[in-house]
Amino acid sequence: xxxxxxxxxxxxxxxxxxxxxxxxxxxxxxxxxxxxxxxxxxxxxxxxxxxxxxxxxxxxxxxxxxxxxxxxxxxxxxxxxxxxxxxxxxxxxxxxxxxxxxxxxxxxxxxxxxxxxxxxxxxxxxxxxxxxxxxxxxxxxxxxxxxxxxxxxxxxxxxxxxxxxxxxxxxxxxxxxxxxxxxxxxxxxxxxxxxxxxxxxxxxxxxxxxxxxxxxxxxxxxxxxxxxxxxxxxxxxxxxxxxxxxxxxxxxxxxxxxxxxxxxxxxxxxxxxxxxxxxxxxxxxxxxxxxxxxxxxxxxxxxxxxxxxxxxxxxxxxxxxxxxxxxxxxxxxxxxxxxxxxxxxxxxxxxxxxxxxxxxxxxxxxxxxxxxxxxxxxxxxxxxxxxxxxxxxxxxxxxxxxxxxxxxxxxxxxxxxxxxxxxxxxxxxxxxxxxxxxxxxxx
Amino acid sequence: xxxxxxxxxxxxxxxxxxxxxxxxxxxxxxxxxxxxxxxxxxxxxxxxxxxxxxxxxxxxxxxxxxxxxxxxxxxxxxxxxxxxxxxxxxxxxxxxxxxxxxxxxxxxxxxxxxxxxxxxxxxxxxxxxxxxxxxxxxxxxxxxxxxxxxxxxxxxxxxxxxxxxxxxxxxxxxxxxxxxxxxxxxxxxxxxxxxxxxxxxxxxxxxxxxxxxxxxxxxxxxxxxxxxxxxxxxxxxxxxxxxxx
Numbered sequence: 185x186x187x188x189x190x191x192x193x194x195x196x197x198x199x200x201x202x203x204x205x206x207x208x209x210x211x212x213x214x215x216x217x218x219x220x221x222x223x224x225x226x227x228x229x230x231x232x233x234x235x236x237x238x239x240x241x242x243x244x245x246x247x248x249x250x251x252x253x254x255x256x257x258x259x260x261x262x263x264x265x266x267x268x269x270x271x272x273x274x275x276x277x278x279x280x281x282x283x284x285x286x287x288x289x290x291x292x293x294x295x296x297x298x299x300x301x302x303x304x305x306x307x308x309x310x311x312x313x314x315x316x317x318x319x320x321x322x323x324x325x326x327x328x329x330x331x332x333x334x335x336x337x338x339x340x341x342x343x344x345x346x347x348x349x350x351x352x353x354x355x356x357x358x359x360x361x362x363x364x365x366x367x368x369x370x371x372x373x374x375x376x377x378x379x380x381x382x383x384x385x386x387x388x389x390x391x392x393x394x395x396x397x398x399x400x401x402x403x404x405x406x407x408x409x410x411x412x413x414x415x416x417x418x419x420x421x422x423x424x425x426x427x428x429x430x431x432x433x434x435x436x437x438x439x440x441x442x443x444x445x446x447x448x449x450x451x452x453x454x455x456x457x458x459x460x461x462x463x464x465x466x467x468x469x470x471x472x473x474x475x476x477x478x479x480x481x482x483x484x485x486x487x488x489x490x491x492x493x494x495x496x497x498x499x500x501x502x503x504x505x506x507x508x509x510x511x512x513x514x515x516x517x518x519x520x521x522x523x524x525x526x527x528x529x530x531x532x533x534x535x536x537x538x539x540x541x542x543x544x545x546x547x548x549x550x551x552x553x554x555x556x557x558x559x560x561x562x563x564x565x566x567x568x569x570x571x572x573x574x575x576x577x578x579x580x581x582x583x584x585x586x587x588x589x590x591x592x593x594x595x596x597x598x599x600x601x602x603x604x605x606x607x608x609x610x611x612x613x614x615x616x617x618x619x620x621x622x623x624x625x626x627x
Numbered sequence: 628x629x630x631x632x633x634x635x636x637x638x639x640x641x642x643x644x645x646x647x648x649x650x651x652x653x654x655x656x657x658x659x660x661x662x663x664x665x666x667x668x669x670x671x672x673x674x675x676x677x678x679x680x681x682x683x684x685x686x687x688x689x690x691x692x693x694x695x696x697x698x699x700x701x702x703x704x705x706x707x708x709x710x711x712x713x714x715x716x717x718x719x720x721x722x723x724x725x726x727x728x729x730x731x732x733x734x735x736x737x738x739x740x741x742x743x744x745x746x747x748x749x750x751x752x753x754x755x756x757x758x759x760x761x762x763x764x765x766x767x768x769x770x771x772x773x774x775x776x777x778x779x780x781x782x783x784x785x786x787x788x789x790x791x792x793x794x795x796x797x798x799x800x801x802x803x804x805x806x807x808x809x810x811x812x813x814x815x816x817x818x819x820x821x822x823x824x825x826x827x828x829x830x831x832x833x834x835x836x837x838x839x840x841x842x843x844x845x846x847x848x849x850x851x852x853x854x855x856x857x858x859x860x861x862x863x864x865x866x867x868x869x870x871x872x
Contacts (some may be wrong), residue, residue, distance in 0.1 A: 187743045357689075521727070524725075525719070528707045624725065
């Protein structure tokens with residue numbers, strides 16, 4: 185039997201019983217639409233969840249911390265500061281030697297320690313000032329950390345400072361008179377600012393020190409920790425920290441670093457490098473593992489949602505099997521005739537399987553369309569709802585609730601066809617193996 | 628007949644199991660049918676004549692014995708080969724026509740060709756030729772319900788002929804028809820026979836015998852002579868006395 189003869193025969197047979205085919209296909213439409221809609225919902229939730237993830241813009245990044253092991257709870261290990269300690273065997277510190285070892289791992293591009301300022305500081309610019317969330321990084325270019333520049337440059341030298349995207353908005357004028365408007369901050373790029381460090385002596389005396397710095401760059405908003413910090417070179421920060429520590433310099437060989445950023449050559453090797461650093465005994469954490477964790481959660485959600493939809497599709501499958509069984513009873517004589525005029529068992533099998541798959545296909549087509557339209561409608565409604573909610577509560581909504589990828593539609597149609605095909609197996613086999621003589625005499 | 632028979636049947640048996648009872652529809656039939664003959668198989672209902680016809684056409688399988696058609700043993704063919712055999716070698720005509728009601732006369736005649744891979748154009752041409760051969764060229768686009776019984780049977784004859792089989796098998800072709808249309812079908816079958824096809828007709832319509840080159844009498848699953856058949860059909864049932872309760 186030629187393929188086109190088969191197709192035309194199947195479509196004729198389906199058209200002969202439009203009403204019943206339609207009703208049966210409606211079941212498939214509902215099932216398929218449920219699968220499409222629910223999986224779209226899960227996909228949409230995943231998209232909005234990952235787009236809202238705090239600070240996951242750089243998938244090549246690994247955060248490495250020292251491992252204080254069990255000892256952390258048993259003995260007081262000084263954080264940063266001066267003190268000794270950290271000699272217990274299960275305490276793993278990030279000393280420069282260790283950093284060299286990490287840098288030697290294949291796939292590692294940069295190993296950049298960071299540190300905070302151990303004291304208080306204000307950054308003053310004209311009459312404006314802001315608290316200085318200062319971070320020292322041991323690199324001459326912030327680009328190595330994966331940061332993105334808004335304007336200026338990211339190069340760090342002695343006497344230069346780079347501002348995060350939010351901190352430039354945090355400048356304020358202290359001692360404003362009531363009713364006085366906050367003046368607008370002029371662009372601080374390429375301007376000199378004053379960093380005022382303050383500490384107290386043991387007898388309660390306030391000691392200050394002022395350093396002049398040039399703002400060479402402002403970072404782009406990356407929705408991560410960099411947005412709220414100023415960046416200076418590590419040498420500079422260590423000098424100030426030594427001043428805070430009353431002249432005692434931190435011995436990195438003894439105390440290690442508390443926070444090290446490792447950047448891999450590509451996101452693909454991140455998980456592997458993270459594993460190797462963890463195996464060395466340090467606490468390595470990559471945003472990618474979070475993303476993967478979240479993604480795997482949503483894959484489970486998709487499967488669960490899809491499964492719920494699949495129950496509807498299962499019911500529809502039973503409907504197809506039922507319709508086909510009925511059709512075969514009704515058309516028993518026709519099957520006998522088909523055999524008498526020379527149709528082989530295989531021809532009969534193919535025709536009836538084709539009809540069942542055809543119902544599945546039609547239902548899948550309708551269901552994919554309905555699911556897609558339904559998802560769209562859901563988005564319109566939820567957008568309006570979320571927008572009104574957002575207005576009342578004063579935040580911006582990013583809500584996209586359903587997201588229907590093309591592959592899902594194609595998969596749904598294919599899957600519905602397969603469901604039809606499988607439901608047709610039993611009836612079609614029965615039809616194919618009918619005794620022609622019995623079939624011809626069937627009343 | 629000196630010619631090699633087109634159909635050779637040896638010790639053919641067919642047993643049906645009805646509940647716990649075994650019914651011997653055919654109880655050892657031997658039969659030779661010459662090519663180009665018109666064979667009429669006569670017999671009362673239950674004599675096994677339809678069973679014999681279906682076995683000849685490869686629609687059913689014997690319990691034992693051999694059926695040889697054109698040198699090929701049907702009893703040894705698998706389902707697929709039997710399908711191909713029915714497609715190429717035989718054309719069936721049934722008592723109840725077995726037309727597909729949703730299809731026009733033309734579509735019904737085309738139906739067997741849809742399994743053969745003949746081109747669409749060729750199908751139309753062939754079906755039109757067959758319909759005009761049975762005298763229904765003008766009714767090609769009518770559905771079976773719009774045709775008389777005789778016309779429906781003519782469509783069925785055209786359908787049986789459309790793949791150009793050498794053998795035509797007819798199961799009580801006049802059984803559902805009035806005498807005039809029945810006679811028309813008989814003449815049509817005779818015409819096909821004169822054109823060179825082997826025609827085998829199962830019937831108990833005695834008029835068919837006047838066209839036959841060969842008549843086979845079947846009684847209780849066995850071939851019998853005309854005399855035996857006559858004797859059996861004139862067997863008188865003694866009147867039964869009403870039983871006293």
